[in-house]
Amino acid sequence: MSVEIKVPSVGESITEVQIGAWHAEQGKWVAQDSEIVELETDKATFDVPAPLDGIIVEILKKTGEMASVGEVIGYLEEAERPADQAAPAPEKSPEKAAAAPAPKAEAPAHAGGGSDDRVMPAAARVMAEKGLSPADVTGTGPGGRILKEDVLAHQGGAASGNGAFREEEIVPMSPIRKKIAERLVEAQTNAALLTTFNEVDMSSVMELRSQYKDLFLKKYDVKLGFMSFFVKAVVDGLSQFPQINAEIRGTDLVFRNYYDIGIAVGGGKGLVVPVMRNAERLSFAEIELKINDFGQRARANKISLDELQGGTFTITNGGVYGSLLSTPIVNPPQSGVLGMHGIQERPIAVNGQVVIRPMMYIALTYDHRVVDGREAVVFLKRVKEALEEPARMLMEI
Structure with a gap:
């Protein structure tokens, strides 16, 4: 049948x-x-x-x-399973599956039976045809990446590394990439976007992490990262300036008394922004667990459609990729997005003295149709103050 x-x-x-x-x-x-x-x-x-x-x-x-x-x-x-075909491997228990690291999506397959981020797609196909593994080929691309010409050179084809072999590979845009492009253009076309900047002394947050990271990991089985501090600081700021948590709907402004924070994470098919619902109700541990879960499932392309819809504000961290400063783009119909960046030790003036501190630039891009410049600047200043003195968030001052 x-x-x-x-x-x-x-x-x-x-x-x-x-x-x-x-x-x-x-x-x-x-x-x-x-x-x-x-x-x-x-x-x-x-x-x-x-x-x-x-x-x-x-x-x-x-x-x-x-x-x-x-x-x-x-x-x-x-049909029944053929006698010469091995039975499928038993599924892992939920506990072991949760503990196992998520596989990296879109890593090219090769004859070696595993995956290697150094192997470019065109090279992977030729390697599969020739029965080669990454260990057999020397990569001449950036960061040691293995290119198609490297594989051909290994087989006695075109010379590798002399620039004589040039090619283009045409790959259709995935639906996710098309949607990302569409929404980014929509944001720049339909909204009045403006970005304001500030910088944060991360000493207090880093000291708290250092002091409690072992206890936190032992109790909750998840690492204490920076993102939970930023989520808490953003929720604190949004409660003070509700316009940044609002959106335009037709000719009306819609204000919310809840905070659904989108967390931008790199997925197998591109950047995705799963939404952390009611972030104001979550503890540090609950935030870190959700972020860890988002990251694992995004890499495995397991984020559901419902989790990608309905955010009220977004946080994106370009610092994990080495960005020092950028201007993030608002995810419509939201009115604001906070950009985190890399932490660098820099000299700053404190009480008339030059000291070295771990500093991070932060950026708020906002829709000027909804948010006035004063509100945006003071909101970002509030986020800065909450991170430099985390006790203020607990004391609500």
Whole structure:
């Protein structure tokens, strides 16, 4: 009996998906509920499970092609597992699965059976054809990355490293990347964006982390990071200046008494911003646990569509990538986004003396249609003060 493999409904506003990687080849047997194909939308990536034990008899849509919701993309023939095929590995227990590090998404496959971030996609395909692994090839790209010409040179093809081999690779934009581009242009076109800056002496936060990090880790089984301090400081500032937590809806301004904070994290398919609901009710430990969970699931492309919608303010941390200063872009229809940056020891004046302190530049981009300049500047100053004297957040002063 043949069973249709269809694109399931993934949300009211989504009518089309892009076919990602097929986890099972045509002619291969798959177990019921095992992931057989990855689908990408403009908001998230998800996998389609096999409806029953059987063999993939036909694949109608290849990787990179588009398909409509409800469209048939393949056929599965019901069959028992062949005697010569090993049984699938047992699933990890929830406790072990949570503790295991999330796999990095989109790492190219190769003959060695694992993945390597140094291998570029074109090189990975040639390596798979030639039966090579990254250990066999010397990379000449930036940071030792392995390029296609490196693989060909290893096989006696074009000379590597002399600049004689030049090529371009055309890759279709994923739905997520298209949506990111669309929303960034929308923000710059429809909003009156302005950015204000300040700098924070991170000494107090770093001292608190150093003092309590071991106890925190022991009690909550998660590291105490910087982001929980920033979430707390932002919620404190938003409570003082509600315009920055508001949005324009038609000809009205909508104010909220809750704070749903979007946390920008790097995912397998690009930057995603899952939302931390009711951040004002969360403890430091609850914030850190959610951030850790967001990061793991974003890398594995497991963030759900609901988690990406409805934020009231966003925090993004370019410092983890080495950024010293930037102007973040508001995520519409929100009215503000806070940018964190790298911490650097710099000389500053304190009580008439020049001292060396760990300093971070922070940036607030806001929609000037909703937020006045004075409110934006004082809000950012409030965030700065809360981070430099964390006790003020507890005392609400």
